Amino acid sequence: MTEFNPFFKRYSKGLRRVAVVYPNRYVGGISNLGIQRLYFEVNRSEKYLAERFYTDVFDGLRSVENATPLKDFEVALFSIQYEEDVFNAVRILRESGFSGRSVAGGPCVIQNPLPYAKIFDRLFVGEAENAVLDVVEDRAVEGLVPHSYRRRRVELDSEMRSEIIGEGAYGRALIVEIGRGCPRGCRFCVVRQIYSPARWRSAESILEFAEENRKLANKVAIVAPSPTDHPEFKEIVSGLRELGFEVSPSSIRADRFDEEMAELISGTRTLTLAPEAGSERLREALNKGISEDDIISAVEIAESAERIKLYFMFGLPGEEQEDLEEIVRMVERIRRMGKKVSVSANPLVPKPHTPFQWLPYGGDPERDVRENLRELKRKRKFLLSRLRRVADVDVESVERFAVQTIISRGDESVGELIAGGARPSEILKRASEFLEPLPPDEELPWDRIEMGYRKSRLRREFELVMERFG
Known part of the structure; x- marks a missing residue:
């Protein structure tokens, strides 16, 4: 690969090795500034040397810089950006023979560290700027579980005056x-x-x-x-x-897009918009804050854009067949405007720390897990069959997003399954209880994290939505 790396550091005797592991492909990892920040902070230290690992470079078992085996490193810092990345992380740890201290952070760990507790030695909850060496040396810094369960937040700084440039996302x-x-x-x-x-x-x-x-x-x-x-x-x-x-x-907010902005980004060939839902009533339930008029206006204004990329979700609370048909109608309308259209439509994952965290996977509390899965598959089939006629369509499998839901909402038992080598299909079979609705009055696995907000506010929003569709 060809890249510009201003933080590269040669090994010399006495330096202690720290691995920075992105358990996914290089194209995503090189575009992740969090990964770059870890690498930067370690390599500016006189005591340590950082090297990077990606799954599509030596299968994640040797470093990009020098093909150094992971087992030769003292500490491995993993960034879990997507729930399924944890399967890659477990494989890398197992196949590499790594015996040092492993630490995991990233958005998936921040939202719910419990599923990762049986896999890694330490977990980091929050933003790690100017604390990376504290994490490497296992100091009791804010955010480093089990020393602290308080989310670490920082002010944005400008210490990293350059970055690694490669062929990324x-x-x-x-x-x-x-x-x-x-x-x-x-x-x-x-x-x-x-x-x-x-x-x-x-x-x-x-x-x-x-x-x-x-x-x-x-x-x-x-x-x-x-x-x-x-x-x-x-x-x-x-x-x-x-x-x-x-x-x-x-991305672009449709309601903020005007002629002046269109002129400023006139060289952009693809305009990316996220209506999320096809109908006004569901966008209101999502609190999305944009209308169909906003979306169509943005497409009209973006004269130079050859392609419009649209993001939708299904499996939303209160969703009816008419709402799915509204997705199709909107895409057809944009296609008639002379634009190529790409659509990504995926099931809603009811994430921790959101008003939808109490929902079942599938969005309907009146259905059991099997019924919700069956209904999601029907909706997916409908959207694929109708949208393929007018757009390039990407709709992931219902099972894949079910596994994401289980990992994002699970506890230590989910981590034990993954650490034991269970594959996604087995996780779905053995931990399906995490796809069920969660009781609003009970403690949730991630409640122990001090996130800095009141849970009662989320519950009020959840009840507002459910009353509307109850």
Whole structure:
């Protein structure tokens, strides 16, 4: 692979090795600034040497930098970005013969560390900037379980003045995090809790960073959960364009998209929008805050975009057949506007720390697990058959998202199954109770994490939705 790596460090006698493991493919890992931050902080220390591991490079068993076996490292830092990555992590630990201390962090661990407690020696809950060496040396720092169960939150800094550039999810691009957390209140989304409060980098600091790294790439990918909510978004994009960059936002809020913004990102070939639901009533239940008029207006304004990428969910509370038909109708309407359309439609995963955390997988508390799974499969079949006529469609299997739900809402018993070598199909069979509705009055596995919000607020939102569809 070809990459620019300003943090590369050669081994010398006396340095202690720390592995930074992304238990998924390189294309995603090189685009992850959290991974880069771990690597940066370890390699700036005089005591340690960090090397990276990805599943599609030596099967995750040897490092990218020097093909060093994982078993030669003292500490391994794993970032679990997606629930299913834990299966890769278990395989890597088992096949590598690693005997050092393993630590796992990332969004999946933050939302619910319990399923990972039987797999890794330590877990980190929160944001690790300027605490990575504390984690490596197993100090009692905030967020490092079992020393602390309080989510660690930091102010965004600009210490990392460059980054590794490779062929990642955004192509060969400079990736700039313009904000963290989200000011929106979407009821399905875990980001608003685990990364609260929303924080923004200043336009001045962003443009300064981009200018310093101008020679590394011709493209900037600006990332945040909701980039267009940045109060200086237009100034940032305009400034990057003046520096000569092609600019690609990770996503666009349809209700924030206007002619000026369309002009600023006029080189972008794909416009990504997330209606989430086809009908107005379900978008209101999700608290999405956008209308169909907003979505159609954004498509009309984006004249230069050749493709519109749309994200939808199904298996929502109160969902009827008419709501699925509204998804199809919206996609057909956009297709008639002369745009190529890509659709990603997947079942709702009722995530911890959201108002939907008490829902069953499938969204209907009146159905048992088998009935909900059967109904989700029917909905998936319907959407595939209808949407394939007008769009490129990606609809993952119902079973795969069921396993994600089990891992995200499970306890130590789920981790024991995974650590014991159980595959996803076995997890689904043996831990299906985590697909059932959760009693609002009972303690949840993740309640022990001090996240900084009141659970009663989430419960009020949940009851509001259920009363509406009860």
